[in-house]
Amino acid sequence: AAPVQVQLVVRMAVVFGPGSGPGDLPKPLPFRDVQEMEISVNLRSSVTSRYEMLYRSTTAQEEAALAAATAREADAALHPLQDTTLGSLTMYVVPETSSLLPQGINVYVGKHRSALVRAGGSLAALQARLREVAQVMSFTAASIGAALSDRVPDGQLSPDARRYLKSSLGYEITFSLLNPDPKSHTVDWDIEGAVNRFVKPILDKLSLVANFSVDSQILYYAVLGVTPRYDKESSSFLLSAHSLPHVINPVEARLGSSAASLYPVLNFLLYVPERSHTPLYIQDKDGAPVSTNAFHSPRWGGIMVYNVEAPASPQASFPVHVDVDMARVMEVFLAQLRLLFGLSREEVPAEFLLESPGNEGLADWELDHLLWAHTVENIATVSTTLTSLAQLLDKIGNIVIKDDIASEVYRAVTAVQSAVTELSLGHLHAAFQASKEAVTSSETAFFDPSLLHLLYFPDDQKFAIYIPLFLPMAVPIFLSLVKIARETRQRKKEPTKMD
Amino acid sequence: VCTSRFWFNYRHVANTLSVYRSVKRLGIPDSHIVLMLADDMACNPRNPKPATVFSHKNMELNVYGDDVEVDYRSYEVTVENFLRVLTGRIPPSTPRSKRLLSDDRSNILIYMTGHGGNGFLKFQDSEEITNVELADAFEQMWQKRRYNELLFIIDTCQGASMYERFYSPNIIALASSQVGEDSLSHQPDLGIGVHLMDRYTFYVLEFLEEIHPASQTNMNDLFQVCPKSLCVSTPGHRTDLFQRDPQNVLITDFFGSVRKVEITTEALSLDKDVAGSESKFPDEELATEPLKYAEQLPVAQIIHQKPKQKDWHPPGGFILGLWALIIMVFFKTYGIKHMKHVF
Numbered sequence: 001a002a003p004v005q006v007q008l009v010v011r012m013a014v015v016f017g018p019g020s021g022p023g024d025l026p027k028p029l030p031f032r033d034v035q036e037m038e039i040s041v042n043l044r045s046s047v048t049s050r051y052e053m054l055y056r057s058t059t060a061q062e063e064a065a066l067a068a069a070t071a072r073e074a075d076a077a078l079h080p081l082q083d084t085t086l087g088s089l090t091m092y093v094v095p096e097t098s099s100l101l102p103q104g105i106n107v108y109v110g111k112h113r114s115a116l117v118r119a120g121g122s123l124a125a126l127q128a129r130l131r132e133v134a135q136v137m138s139f140t141a142a143s144i145g146a147a148l149s150d151r152v153p154d155g156q157l158s159p160d161a162r163r164y165l166k167s168s169l170g171y172e173i174t175f176s177l178l179n180p181d182p183k184s185h186t187v188d189w190d191i192e193g194a195v196n197r198f199v200k201p202i203l204d205k206l207s208l209v210a211n212f213s214v215d216s217q218i219l220y221y222a223v224l225g226v227t228p229r230y231d232k233e234s235s236s237f238l239l240s241a242h243s244l245p246h247v248i249n250p251v252e253a254r255l256g257s258s259a260a261s262l263y264p265v266l267n268f269l270l271y272v273p274e275r276s277h278t279p280l281y282i283q284d285k286d287g288a289p290v291s292t293n294a295f296h297s298p299r300w301g302g303i304m305v306y307n308v309e310a311p312a313s314p315q316a317s318f319p320v321h322v323d324v325d326m327a328r329v330m331e332v333f334l335a336q337l338r339l340l341f342g343l344s345r346e347e348v349p350a351e352f353l354l355e356s357p358g359n360e361g362l363a364d365w366e367l368d369h370l371l372w373a374h375t376v377e378n379i380a381t382v383s384t385t386l387t388s389l390a391q392l393l394d395k396i397g398n399i400v401i402k403d404d405i406a407s408e409v410y411r412a413v414t415a416v417q418s419a420v421t422e423l424s425l426g427h428l429h430a431a432f433q434a435s436k437e438a439v440t441s442s443e444t445a446f447f448d449p450s451l452l453h454l455l456y457f458p459d460d461q462k463f464a465i466y467i468p469l470f471l472p473m474a475v476p477i478f479l480s481l482v483k484i485a486r487e488t489r490q491r492k493k494e495p496t497k498m499d
Numbered sequence: 500v501c502t503s504r505f506w507f508n509y510r511h512v513a514n515t516l517s518v519y520r521s522v523k524r525l526g527i528p529d530s531h532i533v534l535m536l537a538d539d540m541a542c543n544p545r546n547p548k549p550a551t552v553f554s555h556k557n558m559e560l561n562v563y564g565d566d567v568e569v570d571y572r573s574y575e576v577t578v579e580n581f582l583r584v585l586t587g588r589i590p591p592s593t594p595r596s597k598r599l600l601s602d603d604r605s606n607i608l609i610y611m612t613g614h615g616g617n618g619f620l621k622f623q624d625s626e627e628i629t630n631v632e633l634a635d636a637f638e639q640m641w642q643k644r645r646y647n648e649l650l651f652i653i654d655t656c657q658g659a660s661m662y663e664r665f666y667s668p669n670i671i672a673l674a675s676s677q678v679g680e681d682s683l684s685h686q687p688d689l690g691i692g693v694h695l696m697d698r699y700t701f702y703v704l705e706f707l708e709e710i711h712p713a714s715q716t717n718m719n720d721l722f723q724v725c726p727k728s729l730c731v732s733t734p735g736h737r738t739d740l741f742q743r744d745p746q747n748v749l750i751t752d753f754f755g756s757v758r759k760v761e762i763t764t765e766a767l768s769l770d771k772d773v774a775g776s777e778s779k780f781p782d783e784e785l786a787t788e789p790l791k792y793a794e795q796l797p798v799a800q801i802i803h804q805k806p807k808q809k810d811w812h813p814p815g816g817f818i819l820g821l822w823a824l825i826i827m828v829f830f831k832t833y834g835i836k837h838m839k840h841v842f
């Protein structure tokens with residue numbers, strides 16, 4: 001794997017609200033400061049992060065916004081006054097005693113790219129807190145490590161290591177409704193409406209990262225491969241956590257996910273259990289039923305079990321009509337989509353309060369989080385691909401490189417250099433676009449069908465082919481050469497004799 | 500991969516289909532299997548029981564079944580296509596089922612059978628793949644991280660020679676016989692008239708029949724399958740490139756598919772009363788051209804095309820030198836004065 005040296009620059013503005021400035025400022029406001037940290041992945045690859053901070057005090061408008069009653073209102077009011085370029089962060093420092101942040105909360109992270117931070121006394125304490133917030137909102141050593149995970153020697157990668165979706169130019173999302181018992185349930189789901197109302201906003205936001213295409217299907221008589229256990233206490237059926245891995249494979253054969261495109265496919269399955277197995281709950285490792293009644297598999301998708309209530313009167317006629325509550329279903333599916341991409345909110349320290357992104361699905365800073373990870377991943381992939389292509393061409397001297405492959409390689413090299421430069425300037429959007437272009441070009445060049453070599457000739461095969469052809473022909477030639485040499489030698493002696 | 504053609508190589512197709520069947524039984528779906536069969540035994544005109552391929556004497560087990568998806572069939576099974584599948588250098592028009600869409604977390608099982616020799620495996624009775632090419636293909640796969648771990652099983656004569664040259668990490672290799680030994684077939688069936696299976700694969704199949712998706716059997720047990728007393732040849736294996744201890748590697752890591760699963764503990768909170776956006780997905784609004792039937796093979800073009808003008812190249816140095824030598828020898832031997840008679 002080729003060495004990767006990348007510098008990630010994050011531009012931060014730290015704005016001190018009235019009464020929040022620590023006593024031990026080294027210089028009067030405004031001033032700039034830089035903090036660098038190294039995230040080393042392995043011996044040869046390293047990523048340095050550089051936070052360029054501008055410390056200043058609030059403008060009059062910002063002061064007015066910070067005087068709002070709640071943090072959420074303040075955040076909304078501050079949004080038009082901020083720098084909204086991708087990758088930049090703004091931190092507003094509020095006094096230690098401020099009531100803007102609830103009791104026990106020291107940091108409020110908004111929906112966009114800003115946070116409200118409670119002053120912590122000294123500048124050093126404040127800077128430590130700011131560093132923490134900046135890492136949550138941009139990238140951490142763990143997220144960069146996960147992005148470069150295929151360069152880590154395998155022994156060091158723990159089996160629980162996160163397997164987020166790899167960076168790709170596009171993803172295909174398939175929603176499937178599984179109805180194993182159509183005789184008992186006629187299930188209707190307004191998937192098109194649900195996609196328009198709930199899924200489209202989040203995909204629109206993610207369109208910066210990749211192209212998404214969505215399709216849906218309904219499968220009848222598709223059963224789970226596992227028989228659930230009946231639990232007398234709760235009079236329900238239970239699927240234990242260790243039987244879940246065996247659920248997916250029997251269903252996958254029927255999903256038809258390979259037909260459509262070459263992009264990675266994310267499958268979201270909604271399973272309506274048979275009447276004989278209703279209600280069905282998923283148990284976690286401790287035996288407690290899971291509140292969402294759903295589970296997901298990294299790089300594959302998610303499954304949710306939707307229980308239908310038994311009909312009120314025992315004389316109800318079957319099949320019973322079921323209208324699926326799409327909002328509840330989409331809440332789970334979209335949460336699974338976020339988790340598949342690696343956007344989890346679980347590892348945030350307790351004193352942080354994160355604003356929910358609502359229907360948009362993800363906050364602006366979460367989008368930045370994805371972009372940082374994907375850009376670094378793309379750059380690493382491109383350098384590995386190009387190095388390996390160069391090694392291949394060195395090893396096999398007689399492969400013909402077509403002109404268009406050569407131009408793709410040049411384009412990839414230019415693009416990846418530009419991506420690294422843009423990252424060191426802090427332009428996340430430009431860096432991401434350049435890295436995407438670099439990946440496309442390098443993959444086109446590496447996987448070009450003409451680069452297949454079938455030209456291995458071991459030496460003994462070369463002898464075996466050419467000797468029977470040339471040896472019989474060479475015998476008379478060789479003998480004639482000997483005759484010529486003898487004649488020439490004789491003629492040289494003769495003139496002296498004849499004289 | 501089955502690389503042999505012709506009716507009397509029935510056993511190679513039966514070998515491949517038996518492994519295919521075991522792998523499907525243990526959970527791997529067809530979308531994750533690339534099956535290459537060089538000849539059609541089930542519908543072969545010489546098959547007395549059409550639409551079946553049996554693997555046990557007395558026709559106990561029909562491995563052809565009714566759910567077989569062959570991805571590369573008959574003349575499509577070539578060294579070139581095989582290497583293209585492995586390295587991913589495939590023409591863009593290839594359908595998804597014919598591609599190996601693995602990533603850095605995939606474990607790959609490769610099973611090959613056919614006729615082979617010291618350092619090569621014969622494809623279709625007309626070409627060969629050498630162990631060096633195979634090792635280079637695996638290295639290309641490793642460079643692009645197209646596999647996490649790879650299990651390579653080969654059932655041919657002198658099969659161990661095929662894994663001698665591997666140099667990429669994370670590969671375990673198994674072969675049915677050592678260099679200099681032949682792999683023997685198992686039983687002939689008097690009703691069908693050919694040998695139905697090879698010994699090594701027969702015993703591997705018996706071993707796999709006892710594995711179920713949650714089984715904890717490990718690789719060391721697979722290495723013990725078919726000792727010399729049963730197989731006549733000595734099966735070999737190679738684990739020096741593999742990072743984990745084979746004791747800790749489950750059979751289902753390669754032959755089955757046990758997914759990693761996480762419970763979803765978070766859910767978003769969506770505002771249910773939001774109105775849907777008016778614009779539908781742009782696909783429906785694009786005025787696309789009406790779809791036409793695409794000629795897969797432009798027959799008219801092929802029939803009527805003139806032979807391609809081959810570019811004329813001046814003769815190379817070797818040929819020129821050879822002819823110069825021959826002419827010089829001729830004239831030296833017979834004398835320059837004959838030249839005017841010749842010309």
